Amino acid sequence: xxxxxxxxxxxxxxxxxxxxxxxxxxxxxxxxxxxxxxxxxxxxxxxxxxxxxxxxxxxxxxxxxxxxxxxxxxxxxxxxxxxxxxxxxxxxxxxxxxxxxxxxxxxxxxxxxxxxxxxxxxxxxxxxxxxxxxxxxxxxxxxxxxxxxxxxxxxxxxxxxxxxxxxxxxxxxxxxxxxxxxxxxxxxxxxxxxxxxxxxxxxxxxxxxxxxxxxxxxxxxxxxxxxxxxxxxxxxxxxxxxxxxxxxxxxxxxxxxxxxxxxxxxxxxxxxxxxxxxxxxxxxxxxxxxxxxxxxxxxxxxxxxxxxxxxxxxxxxxxxxxxxxxxxxxxxxxxxxxxxxxxxxxxxxxxxxxxxxxxxxxxxxxxxxxxxxxxxxxxxxxxxxxxxxxxxxxxxxxxxxxxxxxxxxxxxxxxxxxxxxxxxxxxxxxxxxxxxxxxxxxxxxxxxxxxxxxxxxxxxxxxxxxxxxxx
Numbered sequence: 398x399x400x401x402x403x404x405x406x407x408x409x410x411x412x413x414x415x416x417x418x419x420x421x422x423x424x425x426x427x428x429x430x431x432x433x434x435x436x437x438x439x440x441x442x443x444x445x446x447x448x449x450x451x452x453x454x455x456x457x458x459x460x461x462x463x464x465x466x467x468x469x470x471x472x473x474x475x476x477x478x479x480x481x482x483x484x485x486x487x488x489x490x491x492x493x494x495x496x497x498x499x500x501x502x503x504x505x506x507x508x509x510x511x512x513x514x515x516x517x518x519x520x521x522x523x524x525x526x527x528x529x530x531x532x533x534x535x536x537x538x539x540x541x542x543x544x545x546x547x548x549x550x551x552x553x554x555x556x557x558x559x560x561x562x563x564x565x566x567x568x569x570x571x572x573x574x575x576x577x578x579x580x581x582x583x584x585x586x587x588x589x590x591x592x593x594x595x596x597x598x599x600x601x602x603x604x605x606x607x608x609x610x611x612x613x614x615x616x617x618x619x620x621x622x623x624x625x626x627x628x629x630x631x632x633x634x635x636x637x638x639x640x641x642x643x644x645x646x647x648x649x650x651x652x653x654x655x656x657x658x659x660x661x662x663x664x665x666x667x668x669x670x671x672x673x674x675x676x677x678x679x680x681x682x683x684x685x686x687x688x689x690x691x692x693x694x695x696x697x698x699x700x701x702x703x704x705x706x707x708x709x710x711x712x713x714x715x716x717x718x719x720x721x722x723x724x725x726x727x728x729x730x731x732x733x734x735x736x737x738x739x740x741x742x743x744x745x746x747x748x749x750x751x752x753x754x755x756x757x758x759x760x761x762x763x764x765x766x767x768x769x770x771x772x773x774x775x776x777x778x779x780x781x782x783x784x785x786x787x788x789x790x791x792x793x794x795x796x797x798x799x800x801x802x803x804x805x806x807x808x809x810x811x812x813x814x815x816x817x818x819x820x821x822x823x824x825x826x827x828x829x830x831x832x833x834x835x836x837x838x839x840x841x842x843x844x845x846x847x848x849x850x851x852x853x854x855x856x857x858x859x860x861x862x863x864x865x866x867x868x
Contacts, residue, residue, distance in 0.1 A: 406542040406544075422820060424469050469790075474791060485539070642679060662722065668735065681742070683738035798815045812826070
């Protein structure tokens with residue numbers, strides 16, 4: 398254990414919802430729920446205003462709508478979230494070379510490795526400067542925990558929420574942990590928590606008093622030893638800059654169960670292609686192909702096949718996933734499908750037979766690269782424009798009214814609120830879904846940097862925070 402609180406844990410506050418509020422002035426201070434909007438969607442993030450009504454992450458969206466019927470329900474915009482996350486991670490890496498991202502909105506930082514902290518005073522100063530820089534660059538707030546270990550730093554950031562900083566002084570850890578519920582410790586889920594409660598153990602202090610032998614008897618050797626060490630505030634895990642990717646996968650949940658076997662095969666094929674694109678984007682190849690099927694009765698089946706060597710060939714992954722599907726009974730319908738690749742490597746051992754078969758394959762209509770004219774000889778190819786779909790929360794631009802976002806659509810109409818991150822709350826207008834002057838648009842930056850040519854003493858930029866990093 399370290400003698401100074403030089404491990405920092407950052408957790409952005411209600412990240413997805415906070416990005417939406419920063420992007421949409423009319424939603425600031427209001428209940429916002431981000432997630433799947435279909436009947437089987439789940440909540441990804443709820444703003445603190447929505448949490449007052451009991452809305453929580455991973456809750457079914459239908460339940461959330463019953464609890465907070467007047468909240469704004471928006472589909473995620475992952476490209477924007479990744480962009481903002483990249484800005485935050487860049488700020489963390491300016492503090493230290495040892496940054497361990499856990500997700501888009503959460504990371505550990507070893508301040509000692511960056512030479513920016515060596516004691517409680519310098520650690521607190523670094524944490525406060527980071528919070529100010531994040532607000533300046535993104536307009537968002539993050540909660541910071543500082544402690545001598547990763548476990549305690551994460552607990553401290555939870556105590557700091559929202560928009561705060563908590564530092565745990567070395568030597569006070571056990572006193573701080575003792576009254577906390579056992580569920581506070583990582584790895585203690587509902588099942589383990591209930592098991593410990595039945596044994597009369599409800600707090601971390603009682604966990605420490607129980608002793609290692611009793612905990613090993615209750616929950617097994619490995620888990621019991623780990624729990625006892627955590628209850629005594631012992632955590633020697635280092636901050637690891639590069640976490641090894643173990644698998645790549647994609648999955649889709651369907652609003653209506655799929656019964657048609659042909660449609661199921663097409664969905665698996667599409668998921669396999671998406672998985673390979675993600676695999677290649679990360680510079681990986683893999684040996685084990687996995688298929689996940691959740692049936693109408695919520696039973697979940699997984700199947701896998703290990704190849705002779707790593708591959709990133711879409712034909713190989715598609716064919717393996719199709720073979721795995723043949724062994725799964727989909728009678729009654731399917732509500733979720735997923736395809737994954739594990740056993741990752743940075744090289745491929747190409748399957749020449751599969752490559753030859755793939756080279757002779759004709760792309761399906763509508764796939765990228767499909768330029769063949771499949772119309773009958775002597776007849777003009779028919780081009781049928783699909784009905785335009787406008788997703789709640791996504792960005793649009795109108796030729797006359799400028800940038801806005803979709804509030805809702807239906808019955809041939811789409812309602813748009815026209816505003817930008819640095820404007821006042823905007824006006825709402827309704828258009829036909831096929832209005833030629835309305836087009837999808839890319840998200841705007843949450844914070845617009847001050848122009849380097851702006852005159853000194855000029856008007857301050859509009860928006861929700863400063864426009865340049867704190868130095």
